[in-house]
Amino acid sequence: MIGFLYQQLHGRRLLVTAAIGLTLLGVAGTVFAAFPLKWILDKIVNDRDPGLPLLEPLITACDSLAPGTRPPGAGGHTQFGVLLASGLVLLALGLIEALVTFVRLSVATSVGQDLEAGLRNRVFDHLQHVPLAWHSGQRVGELTQRVSGNISDIGKLVTDGLVDLLSGVLTLLGVLAVMLVISWQFTVLSMCVVPPLFLIVACYTRWTKRASKQVARAAGRVAEAAAATIGAITEVKVFTAQRWASGKFADRVEAQRRPGLRAGRRQAEFGPLVIVLLTLSNTVIVTIGAWIAAGHGHEFGLWFLTIPAGSLTVGTLTVFLAYSKLLYQPMRDLAKLMLLVSTASAAVGRVREILEQPCEQRPGEHGRSSPVRLHGEVAFRGVVFGYRQGDLPVLRGVDLTVRAGSRLALVGLSGGGKSTMVKLLPRLHDPWHGAVTIDGLDTREYPLDVLRGNIAMVLQDSVLFEGTVRDNLLLGRPGASQEQIETAARQACVHDTINRLPGGYDTVVHEGGRNFSSGQRQRMAIARAILRDAPVLILDEPTASLDVEAEVEVMRAVECLAEGRTVIMISHRLSLLGHVDEIAVLQAGRIVEQGSYQQLKARGGVFARMLAEQNRYATEPVELSMVDHAGAGEENEVRTT
Missing domain, CATH: 3.40.50.300 (P-loop containing nucleotide triphosphate hydrolases)
Known part of the structure; x- marks a missing residue:
């Protein structure tokens, strides 16, 4: 899936790189946001100044604004100066994080929407060039679901999931690095729940991914059933088959509901398990950390791990508690990201199945040249x-x-x-x-x-596309003049019919041309073929579904169309x-x-x-x-x- 997304992001990788850079900046602000709290508690409880040289000028400037009180010990900065400087740093980090988050999410949304639109256009274009033999074995509703719903799942992963996932991983690494610097022993103790946590993540990811694939396939069948019934709504009403159609559709919906329910149940189980493990970890941190910070005993030993007494202050313990939330929050978010990634992974597989289908072979394009018009x-x-x-x-x-x-x-x-x-x-x-x-x-x-381009076809049930009458006729020869269009319509015995329409040649054609009779559709299809002016004409039962009067008109148009052609x-x-x-x-x-x-x-x-x-x-x-x-x-x- 990663390779597929990387390939599809061609031309947008610079924006993705910018989003990664902004994510790094935002994570840095998140990681260091807990330090001002440590400085405040260490100053108030232990009378310790922040050991950060870069912060000295700011604290000194804030000391000058102090009301005159000094800390209990000799020398050092005032409590007011440390509190004010810490508050300003905390405010600056928050503003930076807010700005970075806005820009990062905006970039992610832009990239996701561009990816979704580009991929949808590519898949649709590819579908038009896949051999007809492949199409004959596919379901229309299934292909529609892939072009619309599945590609939306991929775009949602890029827009929502990748940013959160990248931010979570970077936050995890940054917090872990800082915790190791503060106290590697206490960090190891607090990380004891990570192995079982990742084991749970791996298991539930596999289960959810399997259920997501089943949901994706079932969604295609639901779309297929809906399209088939709505497309044949006249027959359904005539045969009073509404109950039968509803039952058939309900079966498809139920087939989609069951795997969706399993995926939701797995997600519901995953969240509480993560919460239990994280609660256990926080309990250990608070209990042992508070015992050490209070100065009880000389050291704390747990199997191979020994934590010296006095190695933790109240401020350090507070930072560890704050960091534990930052550390475990990405893990808790995996409960949501897991379903998102699984759904997108299943969607990628279904979209790639289309893109991997070979297009129609065109050996002549690389061989001998051919005349534009054949005999x-x-x-x-x-x-x-x-x-x-x-x-x-x-x-x-x-x-x-x-x-x-x-x-x-x-x-x-x-x-x-x-x-x-x-x-x-x-x-x-x-x-x-x-x-x-x-x-x-x-x-x-x-x-x-x-x-x-040298062959024109008029089929038994010609199709008119949504648009205008003029748009449909221009399919025969894009760029034809209005005079040429009208000439073809007259030869097809449909010009007067079109002029009697409310909008003439600009009359809107509804889906499938349902606002026109069968005879009108056939004569428009013949006008389209006349406008194409191809030397070879194929007529496949052009009057089979027409009444006598419409047949007469269509046959007159066919006689004109056939003149001088094979x-x-x-x-x-x-x-x-x-x-x-x-x-x-x-x-x-x-x-x-x-x-x-x-x-x-x-x-x-x-x-x-x-x-x-x-x-x-x-x-x-x-x-x-x-x-x-x-x-x-x-x-x-x-x-x-």
């Missing part, structure tokens, strides 16, 4: 592919060529591999064997940005395929038929049987093409919220 001749050469190594392949030796500027339809039963084929084209996956080529060159030889279209509505140049029938991962609509219909094979099944319940079977809808009007209803 669009697509070919599949003996392609074999499956989603998991060891499973049966989804595609089994596919050979297919699509001429540049032609239109090909992929048809077949569900699960035959149609969507899988088109996903190989923009390298959302790579084939196990064989190759997918564009213009005769393996797609793996193109830089990804060049390859995907088109690969997936459709289960076989009656819409009369316009395509060629149809390929995919069955069980293989091309089993290929030809024009009329050829395949007349052949009486797989395509003809599928067409007959679709027309079985039709009163009057029809065969449609895109151009048949050229005169249809736009969808009238505009849904806004």
